[in-house]
Amino acid sequence: MTQTRTTQITGLAGDRREVAQEALDTLAGSLDGSVLYPDDDGFAEATLLWNGMIKKRPAVVVRAESTADVVAAVNFVRENQLELSIKGGGHNIAGLALSDGGITLDMSGMKGVEVDAKSRLARVGPGCTLGDVDRATQEHGLATTLGFVSATGVAGLTVGGGFGYLTRRFGWTVDDLEEVEVVTADGTARRASRTENEDLFWALRGGGGNFGVVTEFVFRLHEIGPEVTAGLIAWPASEADGVLDVYRRVAESAPPELTLVVLRRNAPPAPWVPEAYHGKPVIVVVACHSGSPEQAQEDLAPIKSHGEPLADLIQVKPYVAQQSMLDATQPKGMHYYWKSEFLPGVSDELFATFNQQFVDLEAPANQIVLFQVGGALNEHPEDDGSMGNREAAFACVIQAMWPGDSPGADANRAWVRNAWQALKPYSTGGNYVNFQTEDETDERTEESYRGNFERLGSVKATYDPSNLFRVNRNIRP
Numbered sequence: 001m002t003q004t005r006t007t008q009i010t011g012l013a014g015d016r017r018e019v020a021q022e023a024l025d026t027l028a029g030s031l032d033g034s035v036l037y038p039d040d041d042g043f044a045e046a047t048l049l050w051n052g053m054i055k056k057r058p059a060v061v062v063r064a065e066s067t068a069d070v071v072a073a074v075n076f077v078r079e080n081q082l083e084l085s086i087k088g089g090g091h092n093i094a095g096l097a098l099s100d101g102g103i104t105l106d107m108s109g110m111k112g113v114e115v116d117a118k119s120r121l122a123r124v125g126p127g128c129t130l131g132d133v134d135r136a137t138q139e140h141g142l143a144t145t146l147g148f149v150s151a152t153g154v155a156g157l158t159v160g161g162g163f164g165y166l167t168r169r170f171g172w173t174v175d176d177l178e179e180v181e182v183v184t185a186d187g188t189a190r191r192a193s194r195t196e197n198e199d200l201f202w203a204l205r206g207g208g209g210n211f212g213v214v215t216e217f218v219f220r221l222h223e224i225g226p227e228v229t230a231g232l233i234a235w236p237a238s239e240a241d242g243v244l245d246v247y248r249r250v251a252e253s254a255p256p257e258l259t260l261v262v263l264r265r266n267a268p269p270a271p272w273v274p275e276a277y278h279g280k281p282v283i284v285v286v287a288c289h290s291g292s293p294e295q296a297q298e299d300l301a302p303i304k305s306h307g308e309p310l311a312d313l314i315q316v317k318p319y320v321a322q323q324s325m326l327d328a329t330q331p332k333g334m335h336y337y338w339k340s341e342f343l344p345g346v347s348d349e350l351f352a353t354f355n356q357q358f359v360d361l362e363a364p365a366n367q368i369v370l371f372q373v374g375g376a377l378n379e380h381p382e383d384d385g386s387m388g389n390r391e392a393a394f395a396c397v398i399q400a401m402w403p404g405d406s407p408g409a410d411a412n413r414a415w416v417r418n419a420w421q422a423l424k425p426y427s428t429g430g431n432y433v434n435f436q437t438e439d440e441t442d443e444r445t446e447e448s449y450r451g452n453f454e455r456l457g458s459v460k461a462t463y464d465p466s467n468l469f470r471v472n473r474n475i476r477p
């Protein structure tokens with residue numbers, strides 16, 4: 001008797017299901033893309049994540065090349081009751097891109113960016129990184145609001161809300177999202193916008209990968225650069241009080257064109273840091289001013305003239321260069337652990353707490369970052385898109401990073417958790433869903449959405465009643 005060949009794949013209930021090889025081969029034969037197994041060329045690359053701490057490995061990768069491929073994959077997992085994950089840029093810190101033992105839909109083959117400079121819209125494939133989009137739009141002197149590290153995926157960043165140097169001018173990334181094409185759990189490819197499938201569009205503006213697989217994003221663009229006044233400036237940590245004081249004064253009166261980030265860490269052994277300060281505690285301000293160079297010079301003068309900086313790299317430079325300036329600080333494959341909170345503002349008490357976390361900090365690359373957000377995002381009602389958090393003025397992120405083979409994992413995680421507990425009293429009560437780690441609870445997900453959480457559940461019940469899309473910060477129907 002001949003035995004049917006099967007592949008074991010994790011099912012929706014966490015069970016192990018035997019899936020007939022013939023069915024998988026039929027799926028593969030119907031695709032513009034391909035199906036990959038662990039021994040295949042390309043499998044390792046397709047399952048590589050930014051956070052080396054994540055140890056999940058899918059049984060099968062479907063590499064989508066078209067919307068039809070996504071429809072076929074969604075129908076396949078639904079009919080066979082299999083677990084599915086969606087991988088955009090693979091940068092999610094919790095490793096949400098991979099299903100452990102299930103099927104991972106790798107979207108990296110869908111990378112097109114089409115810019116219509118006249119109507120100021122960009123059609124963006126879900127496999128694009130932020131850098132892909134910034135480079136294409138900047139050819140026309142245009143940009144949409146994207147994040148600080150260019151290798152991050154546009155898809156995951158956008159469905160989780162998104163912020164960056166342009167947030168204070170234009171709001172969350174999803175405030176510039178005009179339309180999407182999305183394949184929902186029933187295998188239908190739908191358009192969604194403010195005037196079509198409005199509730200689905202509302203949910204996708206922050207609700208993560210819960211509602212379907214986005215196969216195209218359409219972003220509104222704005223005139224930016226192509227040069228901005230931007231870079232970083234660093235002082236020894238002994239000057240932290242004075243720097244935080246000037247940071248606060250400038251940030252609180254800054255026009256929307258200016259975004260200021262402040263962080264404390266030990267100095268990296270970078271060429272721009274004087275050698276005597278390598279490994280020594282520093283305080284750094286990262287600035288990006290998208291107004292005129294003259295206005296930027298005036299607005300940044302109090303910061304640039306403050307004390308005796310170790311280095312001042314703030315200059316007129318291409319916007320795309322600023323958008324990738326921090327890339328090297330976040331190398332792929334290191335182990336990462338973060339916590340975040342949105343803050344309604346900064347205060348002396350907050351700064352004192354911020355400073356306290358650095359006493360005797362041994363870890364070479366750990367940092368606490370205060371990203372200035374606010375501005376345009378505060379001008380929308382809380383329920384304009386599911387992202388909410390419209391009272392946020394700063395995002396505080398406590399970040400640890402270490403090589404996987406070093407013994408410091410527990411100490412690093414403990415440092416992050418302790419610093420987070422100390423800073424949490426200053427929170428709006430909201431945190432950024434895209435910065436949540438593997439060990440966050442459902443309560444934390446609910447806190448990300450607060451007043452919008454219940455409505456997200458009802459949109460989920462409409463479009464994904466059996467919770468097919470569950471490898472995410474899950475919203476149950």
Ligand SMILES: Cc1cc2nc3c(=O)[nH]c(=O)nc-3n(C[C@H](O)[C@H](O)[C@H](O)COP(=O)(O)OP(=O)(O)OC[C@H]3O[C@@H](n4cnc5c(N)ncnc54)[C@H](O)[C@@H]3O)c2cc1C
Pocket residue numbers: 050085086087088089090091092093095096097098107126146147148149151152153154155156157158159160161162163164208209210212213214215330434435471472473
């Ligand atoms: C170094 C670094 C810097 C960052 N900086 C910023 C920043 O400046 N601003 C900011 O807002 N965020 C920032 N983030 C957070 C970032 O937005 C999230 O990590 C986001 O999940 C990354 O998207 P991705 O596509 O790379 O993720 P992936 O890990 O590929 O995907 C994460 C999840 O997004 C969902 N998803 C992905 N593709 C699709 C799709 N096509 N359709 C539906 N759902 C999908 C799925 O649930 C998926 O599991 C940063 C992250 C890192 C690691």
